[in-house]
Structure formats: structure tokens, C-alpha cells
Amino acid sequence: ESYDLGGHDTYMHKEISEQADAVDRALRGRIDDRFSTVHLGGLNLDAREARGVRRVKILGCGTSYHAGQIGAQMIEELARIPSDAEPASEFRYRDPVVDPDTLYVAVSQSGETYDVLAAVQELKRKGARVLGLVNVVGSAIARETDGGIYVHAGPEVCVVSTKCFTNMVVSFALLALHLGRIRDLSVADGKRIIDGLRKLPGQIDEILKGEEEIKKLSAAYADAKSMMFIGRVRGYPVAREASLKLKEVSYIHAEAYPASELKHGPLALIEPAMPTVAIVPDDDLLEKNRAALEEIKARSGRILAVAHQEQEKADHTIIVPKNEPELDPILMGIPLQLLAYHTALALGRDIDKPRNLAKSVTVE
Numbered sequence: 001e002s003y004d005l006g007g008h009d010t011y012m013h014k015e016i017s018e019q020a021d022a023v024d025r026a027l028r029g030r031i032d033d034r035f036s037t038v039h040l041g042g043l044n045l046d047a048r049e050a051r052g053v054r055r056v057k058i059l060g061c062g063t064s065y066h067a068g069q070i071g072a073q074m075i076e077e078l079a080r081i082p083s084d085a086e087p088a089s090e091f092r093y094r095d096p097v098v099d100p101d102t103l104y105v106a107v108s109q110s111g112e113t114y115d116v117l118a119a120v121q122e123l124k125r126k127g128a129r130v131l132g133l134v135n136v137v138g139s140a141i142a143r144e145t146d147g148g149i150y151v152h153a154g155p156e157v158c159v160v161s162t163k164c165f166t167n168m169v170v171s172f173a174l175l176a177l178h179l180g181r182i183r184d185l186s187v188a189d190g191k192r193i194i195d196g197l198r199k200l201p202g203q204i205d206e207i208l209k210g211e212e213e214i215k216k217l218s219a220a221y222a223d224a225k226s227m228m229f230i231g232r233v234r235g236y237p238v239a240r241e242a243s244l245k246l247k248e249v250s251y252i253h254a255e256a257y258p259a260s261e262l263k264h265g266p267l268a269l270i271e272p273a274m275p276t277v278a279i280v281p282d283d284d285l286l287e288k289n290r291a292a293l294e295e296i297k298a299r300s301g302r303i304l305a306v307a308h309q310e311q312e313k314a315d316h317t318i319i320v321p322k323n324e325p326e327l328d329p330i331l332m333g334i335p336l337q338l339l340a341y342h343t344a345l346a347l348g349r350d351i352d353k354p355r356n357l358a359k360s361v362t363v364e
């Protein structure tokens, strides 16, 4: 992949459309079918060390932090290690307890974000084990960490991150699978996840083929002053990232909430002028998510669902192909990248360089 636009009008569009190839690259040479696991050459964490990990703490900023939230859920689900993600900028300033049994993972596209780098340096000073999940080879965070995973998204030029986010989440799935297979994850489950990972590039292309449809939908929602994004458990960080993407690039105000928290406040905002984008995967929480859609409809809220099947209560449903439930978050955000892009285009925004934002924030 190169730095030229290759026939696209913006880097954002180019980078969205490169995602199937990017994911393919993240997987290439890493899958080991014999043992239903993966090889991560640069991890620098042997099986005994991996078995001793009691917690995983992921640190990142912006979109990378959201990738980390999905990653933490994947590690907790597949490797059964308590895991969470926190903005590196917050972690640095709250005098955290640095625990020798915790594995820290710094996630960054550029590998140069100052808040992430400073968190890594503080952790190192306190003797912690820190891995990097980074796109830019040889960057500061890649150099300062003890080992890690390159996400191999290729160059990302647009200030808002799309293909790198997707590759980060895929890389977290690889890490979760690796840690899981060293611990309690069965051969059968390992194989199930590997089969799912292999399906991703084809399914991404299938989603991207729906672009015209999504373009029409964005015209229907571009007049909104504010939008709500909801999801539950696996869907919640997807909603957060989609909401960030929309506000960064279109300047429409958006906020993300766990669907379960609607009744504790944000339901008061629902009215026809405040559309909701709902992440509704076909998983154990489908009925709960449907109940949330009913609550919104009862208040005359417009609903755009991203789902595996048509949602009766939604005004529009974008259908995405089904994968393994643990991997669904990788796919469900992709149509919403296109929604953000086409909304910004309709509003005449400076898509690759949104106002007030920088690709990489290397100062405090």
C-alpha cells in the first residue's frame, strides 16, 4: 500500500476500502493450524510467563483506546484473564498501583503519542512488563516496550483512524487466542476462532459492497444535530468508536451509552430530532437489545440498527455478515465508518484533516 490516493477522493475512503487486505496482512504467517493457535514472533513472553499473568491492563488514546476496550473483552472471554482498558492519559496521572502480575499493553497507531509513551516509561521505571500493539515499525513505543505485536495496517494518512483500528482489534484477537491456548481455551474453540479470523477479509469486502446503501442512509441522518450510539457488552465499545468517528469527521455531536444505561438518564434526550444508532448482534443479548429499541421507538426516536438480521423496531437496518460472537465487534463498526465518511462528505467537511485535530499528538 502506498501514500498516493489511488483513485480515491480522500485518504479516509482509501483506508476504509483497504481493510480486507490489511486484515489479511495481520493474519499472514501467524496462524498455526496444527495446534489451533497463533505465532506472535515479537511477543517476547514465554508460556510460563503467560500462565503467570493475573490481569491485563491496556493503555491507549482516542481510537486506539477503543480498540483496547474491545481487546480487553476478547482477552477476558478467550483467555479468562481479568482485563480492562484505560486512557493512557488518565492512567499516568492517577498514581496507579503497578502490579508485577499484570501484563500491560500499550496500543498506538503512530507509536509516538506522548501520553502513551509517558505511561510506558513510568511502567518500565516501576518494573512492569509492557507489550506494545503498534502500527509504525520502529516507533518510540515499539522501541520502549519489552515486545509486542505489529498490527501491519500499512500507512494511515487520514487523521481519523479506520483500517488501523480494525487491525488493532484483529491483533488483540490474535493475542487473546494465543494467551487462551496457553491457558484454558480448548483446541475446538481455538479452531473456531481461527476459522472466524480467516472469514474476516471476505466479510469486510461484503460490507464495503453495501456502500451505496449506507451513503443513502447518511443523507437521511446528516441533518441531525446530535446522535446517540448504543450497544451492550461487545457492542458498547463499537458504539463508542462509531460515535467518536462521526463527531471527529462530521462535527455532529454524538454520544455513546451502554444500551442498559439508557433508562438511567439518556432516555430523557430521545425525541425525533435525536436519532439512535444501535449495535444489535445476534448474540445472547439480542432480546435485551430489542427491548431497548422498543423503549426508543415508544419515545418516537429514529433508529438505525447495525445487526445480523432485520430489526423490526428500527427505521433502517444495516445487515452485517455473522462471524463468531467474540469477533463480531470487528465487523460491526465498519459500516459506521462509511456512515461517518458519507455524512461528513454530505456536509462538506475537511475529511482527512478535521479541524483542531492532529494525526499524532506527540506533546503533553
Ligand code: G6P
Pocket: 061, 062, 063, 064, 107, 108, 109, 110, 111, 112, 113, 116, 159, 160, 161, 357, 358, 359, 360, 361
Ligand atoms: C490522535 C488522533 C486519533 C488517535 C489518537 C491516538 O488524537 O487524532 O485518531 O486515535 O491520537 O493515536 P495513536 O497514534 O497513539 O493511535
